[in-house]
Amino acid sequence: MRGRIIQYNGADGSGTIVAEGRQYPFVLTAWRGDSAPAVNKTVDITFDGDAVSAITTVGDDVLLKERAAEFGGKLGASWDKLRASIPVSAGAAAGAAATPLGSASSGAAAHGAPADGAITANAIIERYGKLMLGTWVLFLIGTLAFNAISMSMLGQSMGKSLFDIASAMSRFGTSGGGMIKVLLLLGYASIALPLFWRDRRAWFALLVPLIAVLWAIFSVLHTLHSIGSQFGQDVGDLFGFGFGFYLSLATAIVLAVLGVKRGLRAA
Numbered sequence: 332m333r334g335r336i337i338q339y340n341g342a343d344g345s346g347t348i349v350a351e352g353r354q355y356p357f358v359l360t361a362w363r364g365d366s367a368p369a370v371n372k373t374v375d376i377t378f379d380g381d382a383v384s385a386i387t388t389v390g391d392d393v394l395l396k397e398r399a400a401e402f403g404g405k406l407g408a409s410w411d412k413l414r415a416s417i418p419v420s421a422g423a424a425a426g427a428a429a430t431p432l433g434s435a436s437s438g439a440a441a442h443g444a445p446a447d448g449a450i451t452a453n454a455i456i457e458r459y460g461k462l463m464l465g466t467w468v469l470f471l472i473g474t475l476a477f478n479a480i481s482m483s484m485l486g487q488s489m490g491k492s493l494f495d496i497a498s499a500m501s502r503f504g505t506s507g508g509g510m511i512k513v514l515l516l517l518g519y520a521s522i523a524l525p526l527f528w529r530d531r532r533a534w535f536a537l538l539v540p541l542i543a544v545l546w547a548i549f550s551v552l553h554t555l556h557s558i559g560s561q562f563g564q565d566v567g568d569l570f571g572f573g574f575g576f577y578l579s580l581a582t583a584i585v586l587a588v589l590g591v592k593r594g595l596r597a598a
Contacts, residue, residue: 332376333389339368348383350376357383364388371478371490458526463537463589467522470540470582474515477575480551490573493547500554511550514543518583525593537590541583548580 334350344359346368355376361383362368368386377385456464473479478490491499494515500508518540525533 332378334374334376336368336370336372336374339370341367348374348376348386355383357386361386455526459522460589463586464522466582466585466589470579470586471519473575473578473582474544477578478573479547479576479579481571481573490575492575493544493579496551497547500550508550511543511547514539514546518543531594534590534594537586541587544580544583 332350334348334355337347337349337354339346346357348355348357359368363385364387366388373389375387375389376383377387474493477492479493480496481490494512497508497511497515501512502508521536521539524536
């Protein structure tokens with residue numbers, strides 16, 4: 332059974348796991364990991380009757396594959412619904428509007444657009460390439476699913492994704508939180524611009540994810556510095572960058588490089 336640690340006391344080695352809506356107590360002797368249990372850690376649970384007998388940590392690589400597969404399934408289902416809702420005549424009209432007068436249909440196909448203007452999965456893959464699409468999906472997962480910032484206190488660790496951090500900063504009125512969320516949303520949508528605006532400048536929209544991550548870094552560090560100044564001490568040791576931060580930054584850089592290359596090549 333898959334579960335998540337919601338409480339752990341490092342002093343006596345006891346904790347609580349939530350799985351399928353129920354809470355299960357556990358002790359350190361059941362732990363099967365190389366590091367101490369941490370709050371919000373995803374684990375696999377083995378039971379002996381109703382008692383937890385073994386707890387195995389689930390690696391980030393396993394979670395990444397699972398969430399990528401889940402997101403890919405949802406994305407595919409959403410795309411099928413979107414494609415079914417677009418009349419063929421509307422797709423052809425959009426394609427005609429996006430194609431300059433006098434251009435050959437072979438030229439449109441060369442840029443990843445089908446001659447009849449219909450938006451298909453094959454046309455999208457041809458337009459972007461699997462590397463760019465896969466990187467965009469990983470950027471979504473990195474900013475939404477994995478902890479970007481973690482905080483350690485009293486032997487416990489907790490963290491939030493980049494999007495959740497932006498939401499929390501906005502709720503508490505911290506400077507920069509709202510802009511992080513806006514830039515992230517624009518970054519998510521930036522992948523669609525080259526599909527509907529067939530101009531080389533559209534590819535430069537893929538710089539937005541990198542701008543969002545860099546702004547997030549600046550805003551978070553500025554906030555931590557402000558908190559430290561208020562308490563008269565350095566709080567940097569309590570916080571650390573998580574896997575979600577590095578995944579978000581790496582994928583944002585790749586998207587920016589690919590976007591700039593496509594924009595310059597199309598010139």
